[in-house]
Amino acid sequence: MSAAATTTLPAAATATPPEPRASRAPLWLILPALLLFVGIVLVPLAMTVLLSFHDWGQYKGIEPVLVLKNWHEIATDPYYAEMFGRTLRIALVTTVATALLGAPEAYILNRMSGRWRGIFLLLILGPLLISVVARTLGWALLFGGANGLANKLLMSLGLISSPLPFLFTETGVVIALVHVMMPFMVLSVWAALQRLDPQVEHAAMSLGAGPLTIIRRIVLPQIMPGVLSGAIIVFSLSASAFATPAIIGGRRLKVAATLAYDEFLNTLNWPLGAAVAVLLLAGLVLIVVGANALVERRYAEVSR
Amino acid sequence: MIPTPRSAVPLLELDRVAKTFGGHVAVEDFTLAVSPGEFISFLGPSGCGKTTTLQMIAGFLAPSRGTIRLEGRDLTQVHPSRRGLGIVFQSYALFPHMTAAENVAFGLEMQRVSRAERTERVRAALAMVGLSGYEDRHPRRMSGGQQQRVALARALVIRPSVLLLDEPLSNLDAKLREEMQIELRQIQRNLGTTTILVTHDQTEALSLSDRIVVMSKGRIEQIGTPQDTYERPASAFVAQFLGKTNDFAARVEGASPARIVAGGWSAPAPVGLRGPVTISVRPERIGFSEEGLPGRVAARVFQGNHWLFQCETECGPAIVVRPNDGLAQPGEGEAVRLAWRPEDMSIRDMGLRAGAVA
Numbered sequence: 001m002s003a004a005a006t007t008t009l010p011a012a013a014t015a016t017p018p019e020p021r022a023s024r025a026p027l028w029l030i031l032p033a034l035l036l037f038v039g040i041v042l043v044p045l046a047m048t049v050l051l052s053f054h055d056w057g058q059y060k061g062i063e064p065v066l067v068l069k070n071w072h073e074i075a076t077d078p079y080y081a082e083m084f085g086r087t088l089r090i091a092l093v094t095t096v097a098t099a100l101l102g103a104p105e106a107y108i109l110n111r112m113s114g115r116w117r118g119i120f121l122l123l124i125l126g127p128l129l130i131s132v133v134a135r136t137l138g139w140a141l142l143f144g145g146a147n148g149l150a151n152k153l154l155m156s157l158g159l160i161s162s163p164l165p166f167l168f169t170e171t172g173v174v175i176a177l178v179h180v181m182m183p184f185m186v187l188s189v190w191a192a193l194q195r196l197d198p199q200v201e202h203a204a205m206s207l208g209a210g211p212l213t214i215i216r217r218i219v220l221p222q223i224m225p226g227v228l229s230g231a232i233i234v235f236s237l238s239a240s241a242f243a244t245p246a247i248i249g250g251r252r253l254k255v256a257a258t259l260a261y262d263e264f265l266n267t268l269n270w271p272l273g274a275a276v277a278v279l280l281l282a283g284l285v286l287i288v289v290g291a292n293a294l295v296e297r298r299y300a301e302v303s304r
Numbered sequence: 305m306i307p308t309p310r311s312a313v314p315l316l317e318l319d320r321v322a323k324t325f326g327g328h329v330a331v332e333d334f335t336l337a338v339s340p341g342e343f344i345s346f347l348g349p350s351g352c353g354k355t356t357t358l359q360m361i362a363g364f365l366a367p368s369r370g371t372i373r374l375e376g377r378d379l380t381q382v383h384p385s386r387r388g389l390g391i392v393f394q395s396y397a398l399f400p401h402m403t404a405a406e407n408v409a410f411g412l413e414m415q416r417v418s419r420a421e422r423t424e425r426v427r428a429a430l431a432m433v434g435l436s437g438y439e440d441r442h443p444r445r446m447s448g449g450q451q452q453r454v455a456l457a458r459a460l461v462i463r464p465s466v467l468l469l470d471e472p473l474s475n476l477d478a479k480l481r482e483e484m485q486i487e488l489r490q491i492q493r494n495l496g497t498t499t500i501l502v503t504h505d506q507t508e509a510l511s512l513s514d515r516i517v518v519m520s521k522g523r524i525e526q527i528g529t530p531q532d533t534y535e536r537p538a539s540a541f542v543a544q545f546l547g548k549t550n551d552f553a554a555r556v557e558g559a560s561p562a563r564i565v566a567g568g569w570s571a572p573a574p575v576g577l578r579g580p581v582t583i584s585v586r587p588e589r590i591g592f593s594e595e596g597l598p599g600r601v602a603a604r605v606f607q608g609n610h611w612l613f614q615c616e617t618e619c620g621p622a623i624v625v626r627p628n629d630g631l632a633q634p635g636e637g638e639a640v641r642l643a644w645r646p647e648d649m650s651i652r653d654m655g656l657r658a659g660a661v662a
Contacts, residue, residue: 199397202364205384206391207462208414217410221401299401 052275062270070275080259080276087256087280090170091239094177095231101178102185103227107219109186110193128183132243139176140167140247168252176244181237185230192226225299232291236284256280313376315340315498316361316466321370323356330356332522334370338466338500343492345501345509348519349545354502357519358468361500363387374465385414390464390497394471396455398443404430404454405439411462429461430454432491449480456488460495467492469501473508485511506546510534518542537650549584552597552619556581564651566619567597571646581651587612587625589648592634596643597622604636615640 052070055063074080109120127135142150143166151163166172196219204218242257249255254262256276263273314337321334331353338344346354359365361372363384372379379387399407405426412422430436433453443451452472459467472488473481489512492499503509509516510530518525518533518541526538537543554566562573566583599617606612611633613624622642626633634640 197395197397199393199395200399202362202384203391203393203397203458204399204410205364206362206387206389207411207458208385208388209410210385213414218399222399 048274049278051271052278054271056269056271070272073272074275074279083254083259083276084256084279084283086170086253087239090173090177090245090255091235093174094181094238095235097174097178098181098185098234099227099231102182102230103189103223105182106186106189106193107215107223110190124186125183127179132180133247135180136176136244136247139172139179143167143172167248168250170249170253172248173245173253173255176248177238177241180241180244181234184233184237185227188230188233189223189226192223196222225295228291228295228299232288232295235291236288239284240280314338315342315375316500317371317373318357318361319371319373321357321360321367321372323353323360323365324368329522331360334524336517336524336527338498340498341496343489343499343501343512343514345503345513345516346519347503347506347509347516347545348525349504351521352519353522354504354517354519355470358470358500358502361466362389362391362468388462388465390459390462390467392452392455392459392467392469392472394474396443396451396472396475398451398454398458400443403440403442404435404446407443407454408458408461411458415462425461429457432460433457434487448476449484452476452484456491460491460497464497467497467499469499471502471504474503474505481508488512510546518545520545543584543650548587548623550587550590550620550622551582551584552617552622554581554583554619555579564646567617568595568641569597569643571649574651577651583649583651585644585649587623590622590624590642590644591626592624592640593643594641596641598639598641601634601636601638601640604633615642617642 053066055065055067146163154160204214245255246258260273260276263269316338318334318336323331348354360367408426408429435453516533517527520541526542534546543549552566554564556562556573556577557565563570564573597617599615602616603614611626615622
């Protein structure tokens with residue numbers, strides 16, 4: 001087999017004609033898409049980066065000069081460290097929570113019979129069909145102070161004496177975010193489960209493995225790439241989420257996204273807002289690309 | 305073939321096993337006793353219930369009726385993980401995240417075999433299937449045939465009481481399939497593991513098995529040695545399914561001595577046979593001769609070691625297979641006469657059998 005391959009290989013290499021010109025012709029076809037990409041992504045992004053180096057003053061407005069003032073402020077003022085630390089913490093806790101809840105959810109969903117699976121899939125994907133703002137306001141109505149429905153009910157039942165703190169707390173933001181992000185995790189894990197050979201579980205069973213061993217040793221390692229890619233999606237969406245932290249966290253509990261928003265629209269300090277936004281973007285790209293490379297290397301055998 | 309080893313106590317018994325899905329009967333009245341060391345094939349077209357039966361033995365499906373006994377013990381209530389059977393699946397069902405060695409070792413880990421013994425048995429099992437040196441490969445980096453071998457090693461390393469093979473060779477190309485058949489048979493002989501093979505490939509069943517269970521529509525059509533089922537098919541279905549066969553419309557003429565007549569061919573009729581009958585003859589048992597059923601060669605196909613002739617006769621179309629012995633063969637359009645020995649023919653679809661009526 002290998003001997004035959006080595007003897008035929010040189011012949012095949014010399015016989016191959018030079019690269020035909022035709023294969024290069026369609027390159028210009030990507031031009032419209034390229035222009036669109038450059039025009040609406042790259043140029044604004046470059047302008048934002050440039051903006052973050054401009055100067056700003058209460059009375060002089062934006063001055064198109066190149067200074068490191070904004071970056072220096074972010075690097076030295078502990079206020080920004082707190083904001084970014086909180087953003088990271090919320091995103092991490094949300095990611096872990098969706099993985100812990102979403103992976104078993106997808107596994108159970110996958111084992112359901114056709115009709116029930118359809119109904120429950122719709123229930124899980126349902127939140128995606130409703131605006132984030134509407135969903136988050138729903139949480140606020142349930143747990144918002146003493147007038148929240150759930151709080152009222154719990155207090156009238158005598159289970160709690162004062163309303164559960166939900167608005168303006170990190171716990172509240174995480175709970176609302178987990179609800180919003182769950183479909184992404186479930187879909188990602190479900191896609192991994194679809195690729196599982198159903199006979200593999202039977203094979204493990206015939207070799208003497210119990211149900212827990214099968215899940216731990218056979219199923220989980222195979223769907224881990226799905227869990228991790230779901231985690232990457234959830235993490236990046238949670239870290240840059242705006243609506244949920246804005247409504248639940250409000251002005252009192254700011255994260256990077258709401259901070260940038262406030263700098264732009266309340267303080268009108270566009271250069272500082274741009275610096276915050278660029279830092280958030282750069283951090284996210286770094287984390288996502290790094291995590292993705294790690295996943296692909298670690299699970300090369302499974303995800304191929 | 306080697307005579308079937310028989311012992312007084314069957315290893316595996318299926319007693320009137322049946323399986324129904326809703327209103328659909330998948331398997332009905334399946335009774336079989338498998339002796340230790342025997343190689344049994346369940347043969348039939350898809351949907352005949354052979355895989356369902358195998359799954360009931362494995363424990364992935366519960367029988368609707370009947371009992372399955374292994375070494376005299378009722379298996380029906382035993383969980384699949386406690387049955388100690390080795391199974392090779394059609395898709396191989398290897399664990400993709402484990403290396404070949406880890407795949408094979410998994411069953412031993414479940415049995416809590418010590419690490420040292422495990423390593424040794426895994427090495428021996430992979431060597432047995434010719435995969436020494438592939439210990440650290442992942443399944444996705446192996447060819448279909450190699451994955452097949454890992455699956456076989458994984459099933460055999462736990463020393464199963466019965467080895468169940470679910471169409472294990474159907475995903476391999478023809479040449480590899482033939483090689484694996486021979487190897488499978490050798491390994492099975494050497495280990496003496498009782499084996500049940502599910503297949504729709506009659507050649508596979510004929511060449512591997514001690515006994516064949518031919519199934520159709522959930523029922524057993526015939527149980528017998530490969531020669532038995534091929535030479536003496538118990539039903540029209542078995543005759544059609546196992547190899548090709550020619551059906552000729554013939555008549556019984558004259559009385560004492562009565563003769564079966566098919567065109568220019570005739571032979572003494574069995575006592576009491578009367579009227580129109582259908583006789584069936586295997587293609588390789590028909591020869592060209594001076595006398596016999598007149599016909600014309602409609603098409604001739606060269607197949608290497610043999611010739612295939614399609615002939616038209618007054619008793620119906622006929623397929624004739626002749627070995628490529630170097631002698632001259634009739635060409636297309638040529639008139640021929642077909643002849644066969646009376647003992648090579650079976651009489652089916654009988655008209656009136658005088659003896660049966662009386």
